[in-house]
Amino acid sequence: MNGIVAYGAYIPYFRLDRKAIAAALGQPAGKGTRAVASYDEDTTSMGVEAARAALRGAPALRPAGLYFATAAPGYLDKTNATAIHAALDLDPATAAFDMLGSVRSGTGALRAAVDAGRPTLAVLSDIRTGLPGGADEREGGDAAVAFLCAEDSPEAPVLAEPIAWAHTTAEFLDRWRQPGAATSRQWEERFGEHAYAPLGEAAVTEALKQAGITAQALDRLIVAGPHARACKRVAASVGAPPAAVADDLGAVIGNTGTAHAGLLLADTLDRAAPDQLIAVVSLADGCDVTIWRTSAACASPRANGTVARQIAGGASVPYAAFLTWRGFLDREPPRRPDPERPAAPPAFRREAWKFAFTGSRCQACGARHVPPQRVCLKCHAVDRMAPERLSDVPAVIATFTVDRLAYSLSPPVVAAVIDFEGGGRFQCELTDVDPAAVAIGTRVEMTFRRLFTAGGVHNYFWKARPLRASSS
Amino acid sequence: MASNGIRDRVAIIGMGCTPFGEHWDKSVDDLLVDAATEALNSAGVPIDAVDAFWLGTLFSGQSGLTLSRPLKIDYKPVSRLENFCATGSEAFRNACYAVASGAYDMAMAIGVEKLKDSGFSGLPGLAAPADGTQAAITAPAMFSLLAPAYCKKYGLDEALLKDVMTRIAWKNHKNGALNPRAQFRKEVTKEVIACSPLVAGPLGIFDCSGVSDGSAAAVIVRAEDAHTYTDTPLFVKALSFIAGPAAGPIDPDYDYTTFPEVVASAADAYRQAGVKDPRAELAMAEVHDCFTPTELILMEDLGFAPRGTAWKEVLAGTFDLDGELAVNPDGGLKSFGHPIGASGLRMLFEAWLQLRGEAGPRQIPSVARGRKLAMTHNLGGAPGECVSFVGIVGSERSA
Numbered sequence: 087m088n089g090i091v092a093y094g095a096y097i098p099y100f101r102l103d104r105k106a107i108a109a110a111l112g113q114p115a116g117k118g119t120r121a122v123a124s125y126d127e128d129t130t131s132m133g134v135e136a137a138r139a140a141l142r143g144a145p146a147l148r149p150a151g152l153y154f155a156t157a158a159p160g161y162l163d164k165t166n167a168t169a170i171h172a173a174l175d176l177d178p179a180t181a182a183f184d185m186l187g188s189v190r191s192g193t194g195a196l197r198a199a200v201d202a203g204r205p206t207l208a209v210l211s212d213i214r215t216g217l218p219g220g221a222d223e224r225e226g227g228d229a230a231v232a233f234l235c236a237e238d239s240p241e242a243p244v245l246a247e248p249i250a251w252a253h254t255t256a257e258f259l260d261r262w263r264q265p266g267a268a269t270s271r272q273w274e275e276r277f278g279e280h281a282y283a284p285l286g287e288a289a290v291t292e293a294l295k296q297a298g299i300t301a302q303a304l305d306r307l308i309v310a311g312p313h314a315r316a317c318k319r320v321a322a323s324v325g326a327p328p329a330a331v332a333d334d335l336g337a338v339i340g341n342t343g344t345a346h347a348g349l350l351l352a353d354t355l356d357r358a359a360p361d362q363l364i365a366v367v368s369l370a371d372g373c374d375v376t377i378w379r380t381s382a383a384c385a386s387p388r389a390n391g392t393v394a395r396q397i398a399g400g401a402s403v404p405y406a407a408f409l410t411w412r413g414f415l416d417r418e419p420p421r422r423p424d425p426e427r428p429a430a431p432p433a434f435r436r437e438a439w440k441f442a443f444t445g446s447r448c449q450a451c452g453a454r455h456v457p458p459q460r461v462c463l464k465c466h467a468v469d470r471m472a473p474e475r476l477s478d479v480p481a482v483i484a485t486f487t488v489d490r491l492a493y494s495l496s497p498p499v500v501a502a503v504i505d506f507e508g509g510g511r512f513q514c515e516l517t518d519v520d521p522a523a524v525a526i527g528t529r530v531e532m533t534f535r536r537l538f539t540a541g542g543v544h545n546y547f548w549k550a551r552p553l554r555a556s557s558s
Numbered sequence: 559m560a561s562n563g564i565r566d567r568v569a570i571i572g573m574g575c576t577p578f579g580e581h582w583d584k585s586v587d588d589l590l591v592d593a594a595t596e597a598l599n600s601a602g603v604p605i606d607a608v609d610a611f612w613l614g615t616l617f618s619g620q621s622g623l624t625l626s627r628p629l630k631i632d633y634k635p636v637s638r639l640e641n642f643c644a645t646g647s648e649a650f651r652n653a654c655y656a657v658a659s660g661a662y663d664m665a666m667a668i669g670v671e672k673l674k675d676s677g678f679s680g681l682p683g684l685a686a687p688a689d690g691t692q693a694a695i696t697a698p699a700m701f702s703l704l705a706p707a708y709c710k711k712y713g714l715d716e717a718l719l720k721d722v723m724t725r726i727a728w729k730n731h732k733n734g735a736l737n738p739r740a741q742f743r744k745e746v747t748k749e750v751i752a753c754s755p756l757v758a759g760p761l762g763i764f765d766c767s768g769v770s771d772g773s774a775a776a777v778i779v780r781a782e783d784a785h786t787y788t789d790t791p792l793f794v795k796a797l798s799f800i801a802g803p804a805a806g807p808i809d810p811d812y813d814y815t816t817f818p819e820v821v822a823s824a825a826d827a828y829r830q831a832g833v834k835d836p837r838a839e840l841a842m843a844e845v846h847d848c849f850t851p852t853e854l855i856l857m858e859d860l861g862f863a864p865r866g867t868a869w870k871e872v873l874a875g876t877f878d879l880d881g882e883l884a885v886n887p888d889g890g891l892k893s894f895g896h897p898i899g900a901s902g903l904r905m906l907f908e909a910w911l912q913l914r915g916e917a918g919p920r921q922i923p924s925v926a927r928g929r930k931l932a933m934t935h936n937l938g939g940a941p942g943e944c945v946s947f948v949g950i951v952g953s954e955r956s957a
Contacts, residue, residue, distance in 0.1 A: 421679045428690030436689045455808055457691065463805040485707040485814045487759040489699035491680060501695045503703060505810045513693050513807045526710050537690065545690040 088200060089247030089381070091147065092234040094139025095352040096132050097339055097396040098123045099518035099551075100403040104224050110405045115224045120340030122403050123228035125411040125495040126517055126535040129156040129211035130166045131546060132230035134173040134534040137209050138477070140232035141174060146241035149234060151206035152182040155195035157344045158213045159186045160536070160544050162265065169546055170209055172441035173534050175475055187265075189312050190370035192344035196233055197374070200248055205236035212343035215412050216269045225314065227340025231348040243383035245355060246364065248376050250296035254285040255372040261312055268413065278313045282369050286320035289373035293365065297377045301325035304377075305362040306354050308332045310347035311369030320367060338397050351378070353393035360384045399554060401520070411495060422493050427541035438473060443532055443548045445510055446471035454510035476532070480553060481506045483528045488521045495538070504530055504550050517549040529553040561798065563830030564658040566955045569784035569791040570776050572601025575907040578772035578894040579741040586618045586672045587628035593773035593900075594629055594668055601777040601787055605629065608777065609662035611636040614649030614669035615899035617682060625668065640899070642938025643846060644799065645669060647902030647947040650776060651797045657778050668775035669904075671897030680769060681898075695758075698766050700940035701849040702759030707814035708851065712866040720760055722869040723850035724752045727764045729872075730847060730886050733879055734893020736920040739904075741770045741895045765850040770895025774903035776910075781955055790914045795931065796830035796950040798823040806942015817937055819946040820859040824935075827948035828861070832956075833931065837862050837883050840950075841929035842912055842922050844905030846936045847890040857885070860935065860948070884922045887912060898938075902947065905934035913953040930954050 100122040107115035123132060133154055141149075152174075154167035167182035176182070185191035185198070192210040199208035211230035216222025238244040260278040263270040272278070286309075294301060301307075307326040309317045314336070321331055332350055334341070342349055347368040354364055364378040409415035438444040439457045446458035450467035456476055461468050486502035500516040502524065516524065517535060530550035537545040574596025576589055584592075590613075598605055613625040613636060622636025641648040646669030653667040676682045680696055709719050728748050734740040746764060754762035784791035802819040806812035824836075833839050845860065847853040857868035862883060863876070871877065877885035888894070888908035891901065909932035911917040912925055922929075936947045 421677060422696070423678060423682055425694060426685055426688070426690075429687030432687060432689040436691070440689050440691050457808070459808070463803065463809055484810070485703045485710075487695070487699045487702040487705075488756075489695045489702075489758045490755075491696045491698060491757050492694060499695060499699070501693055501699060503807065503814065509810065511808050511810045511812075515693065515695075526706055537694070547691050 087238040087244050087247050089235065089238070089244035090233050090355070091236045091242040091244055092140050092143030093352050093355060094136045094143060094232050095349055095393045095396065096135035096139065096230045097121050097393065098127055098132065098228055099400050100124055101400045102403055102405065102408050106405040107219070107224055111219045113219060118337035120224065121227040121229055121342070122408055123213050124517065126537060126549065128160045128536045128544065129158050129213055129230065130160045130169050131534050131536050132228065133170050133209040133211040133232065136211065136230035136232040137170055137174055137207060140207065140234050144234055144242040147205050147234065147236060149176060149207040150180055150204040151199070151202050152176065152180060152209065153185055153195040153198050153206065154182070154209045154211070155185040155191040155344050156211045157187060157189050157191070159184065169441060172437055175438070175442035175444065188371065189343050190368070190372070190374070192348055193368045193370070193374040196348060197251065199233060199235040202235065205234065208233045208235065210345040210348045212345045214341060214343045218409060218414055220269070222270060225336060225340055227342040229339060229342040229345045229349050231345050231352050233348065244381050245383050246358070246378040246380045249379050250293040250375070250377040252289045252293035252296060252375045253372065254289045256281070256285055275315055279315045279319055282311070282313055282316035282373070283319050283323070285373045286316070286367060286369055287323055289375040290320070290324050290365070290367060293375035293377050299363065302327060303363055304330050304365050306330050306332055306364040307367070308347060308350040308354060308365065309367045309369070310334065310350055312341065312343060313369060314341070316369050320369060324367070326365070335397070349393065355380070355384070356392040356394060358384045407496060420491060420493055422491065425493055425538050425540045427543040428545045440547055442475055443477040444473045444475045447474045454506070454508065456506065456510040456512040476506055476510060477548065479506045479508060481530050481550060483524065483526055483530060484511065485526060486524050500524060502530070502550065515549045516551060518551040561826050561830065563796055564654060565795050565830055565832070566781050566793050567658040568654045568778050568794050569781045570794070570910065570951065571779055571784055571787040571791050572597050572603070572777040573775065573907050573910045574600055575739055575774040575904055576772050577739045578770045578897065578904065580674050581672070581771040582674070584771070586624070586670055589670050589672065589771060589773035590625055590628050590668065593670070593775040594666065597666065597775035597777050603664070603777065603787065605631065608634070608664050608666045610634060610653070610656055610665045612649040612653040612665065612667045613638045614640065614645040614667070614902070615671055616640045616642070616645050618670055618672045618899065642945055643848065643896065643898055644902060644936035644938045644945050644947040645899045646774065646904070647934060647936050647949060648799065650903060650906060650949070651799055651947070653778050654794050654797060657780055663779060663783070665778045666775060667778065667903060668773065669899035669902060670773040671899040672771045673769045673897055674771050697940070698761050698849055699758035701852055702761045703814050704851040704855060704941055705760050708855065711813060711815050714869060716760060719869070720752060722854060722872050723760065723765050724748050725872050726847065726850040726853045727751045727892055729878055730890040730892035733887050733920055734889020737889050737893065740889045740893040741768055742893045761849055767848050767891035768895035770897055772894065772897040772900040772904065774900050774907050776903060776906060790953065792910055792913060792951040792953060793955045794949070795952050796827035796948070798826035798830065798948045799945070800826070801945045802943065804939070804943035812942045814941050816855060817859050817941065817944055817946060819944050820856060820935070820937055823946040823948040824860045827950055831931070831950040833950065836860065836933070839929070840883060840931050840933050841925050842884040842887050842909065843933040843935065844886055844888065844890070844908050847886055847892055848896060852937070853885070856935065879920055880923060884924070887917065887920055887922055902934060902936050906949070906951065909934060909951050913951070
């Protein structure tokens with residue numbers, strides 16, 4: 087049996103209240119909130135966070151492959167999955183591939199991971215945005231989700247196996263974005279609905295046939311896709327019990343594009359009981375349907391943070407900050423030097439430190455060093471160090487500051503000196519934090535971020551954030 | 559293995575110091591010519607008499623040509639060095655050693671920095687290509703890390719610490735108001751200081767030293783030759799420079815309430831100079847008040863107040879111009895700004911004036927009562943990862 091053995095979701099900390107859009111622009115913008123990737127996040131960094139959560143769910147298993155899917159990649163030409171691979175400290179022999187550019191690549195990555203025949207991680211991540219006042223801006227959402235797919239084993243039992251896959255593929259112009267463009271465009275809404283409906287119905291029919299079930303047998307029906315009306319129409323046409331139709335989370339986090347079908351699946355798995363049937367219908371340039379059957383392993387609670395708990399957390403972001411973070415509001419910078427772009431050779435030499443947050447421990451006296459050192463700060467032994475990864479080690483704030491002069495897309499910069507459990511100290515930025523709530527003794531955890539982009543180079547590294555109850 | 563020092567082996571016979579400030583009309587070359595000329599005139603010697611030069615600057619030029627070109631120095635050794643904020647003091651220290659060694663009869667130490675041409679608030683960056691993992695916070699933020707740590711350790715509440723910081727800024731501006739060379743030459747009320755816009759942590763704009771341009775210079779000869787040039791030379795009693803292992807930011811045992819490098823360089827300097835009780839023996843101390851919490855902690859690190867008590871001494875006025883030990887009588891970095899390469903020599907210039915009784919309206923009374931020693935101090939870097947210089951000069955050569 088091959089299937090999902092572990093998964094993790096990442097919903098960024100910030101929420102934009104749609105009423106804030108309405109208030110600023112003087113036009114209706116609907117109700118509810120959308121999830122917003124912070125100024126220091128992108129699809130790669132959110133993918134790392136989701137993947138970390140997934141791997142925590144199956145600590146005995148190391149992936150032999152990694153697929154990263156997003157419609158909003160940090161880089162073109164250069165692979166983005168390699169940064170995720172590095173941040174997870176995966177074996178160099180583990181392959182890492184991007185599946186980029188379209189929402190449909192999310193389903194493709196998951197299918198490829200299931201089909202791979204070896205433990206494979208599918209990471210689905212997206213940042214959805216649109217011009218101020220548009221539907222994509224208010225109805226989009228940012229999130230990432232990761233699935234570790236493998237053969238069933240006692241160390242990592244399968245939680246859900248696919249019992250049917252069905253696809254319909256068609257070429258038509260519903261939604262598109264040229265490389266380099268900030269926002270997408272969409273054809274008239276009723277046209278997309280017309281094109282999608284038969285594609286959806288055909289794929290659903292085929293999947294039910296493969297599974298040998300009727301729609302009435304479904305415990306859960308998930309329908310996701312960038313075209314909201316098409317999704318509603320297909321969901322209604324399937325014939326599943328009304329109670330089985332999953333909420334699309336549009337009211338609280340918005341439509342997370344490439345990640346969305348996976349995110350809704352993760353949310354369902356969070357609460358699933360054994361032996362349930364879950365249909366995932368993804369409408370994106372065709373239709374992809376998977377019917378999952380949960381296993382007995384779903385009887386035990388999942389260790390990772392649940393989608394619902396991450397939805398419940400979070401803090402509000404002002405609309406002006408949101409526009410600034412997305413590049414729609416060009417703000418006056420401080421009179422400070424621009425940040426230097428990271429140089430390739432030093433980053434290459436220090437990959438384990440920069441991406442995996444690997445420090446070192448002195449084998450002579452046991453002192454831990456962050457970043458790694460050659461000479462021990464305590465006993466001065468030379469080259470007696472062993473690498474030690476600290477990305478999952480909690481820490482406590484020793485002292486801190488709020489820097490109102492430093493360059494940031496979201497001033498002020500909050501920085502702290504943090505002491506790790508088990509030894510080691512590091513000075514770094516805090517993120518997802520209320521400056522007024524920081525104190526000596528606050529417990530923090532590390533999170534992978536894009537610190538800034540300079541000279542066309544994304545500077546990925548780690549920050550600390552207040553320990554979230556949901557992730558412990 | 560020892561730090562022996564060169565007590566009373568060399569002397570300062572002349573000094574110069576430009577006004578510090580926003581010198582929109584003066585170049586680095588102009589500032590160097592001004593300071594060097596004033597120092598040579600003060601010593602009463604032509605530039606040809608100087609055998610070797612040490613130039614301190616961090617951003618304003620590289621190599622000895624930075625000095626030899628504007629001054630048209632004819633084929634003499636000119637060294638250019640930097641050591642963060644101790645750059646000016648390092649130029650002086652190395653020039654002193656050159657004379658003490660007998661290699662040269664006369665040397666000049668000169669420091670310069672032109673910060674205002676960059677257009678930045680604070681210091682420009684000069685980082686080598688790096689991996690992008692260094693914390694990108696500013697200098698005031700680095701030093702503001704001291705504030706919560708000090709409060710926590712000694713049980714001060716934040717408002718009280720803010721009062722102490724404010725008192726330090728107020729005192730230094732009060733002194734600077736009496737100094738024609740200072741960048742800021744007026745007193746600032748405590749209310750204005752306390753309510754100034756926040757820069758980092760509890761630090762407001764008035765808790766930070768300014769950004770300015772300036773230059774200062776000293777002419778150094780062997781102590782036995784000093785009276786050939788002046789009746790009132792200053793003798794070098796101690797020169798200590800320490801670079802720490804920069805381990806504070808990675809060592810959980812460092813508590814952000816002290817600069818161990820300062821403690822070490824002060825102990826070294828007191829040993830070299832034979833100073834037992836600095837608070838009772840020194841007439842004055844020019845210390846590195848880059849930010850107000852720095853000066854507070856320096857009072858403890860330099861041995862002017864026991865641990866955890868400097869805040870009370872600050873509030874009691876112990877370090878005022880007419881206090882028990884005048885600290886930053888010229889107005890400090892607060893009033894002068896901090897043109898990196900020049901600051902150490904600017905501090906020495908105040909010692910030159912005060913110990914010779916030439917400080918005018920800010921003359922320290924204890925000099926007339928017989929105190930003959932002055933300290934200059936710099937630190938460069940950040941808490942837990944810094945360099946420290948402590949120098950002591952005196953108006954009398956020990957028997």
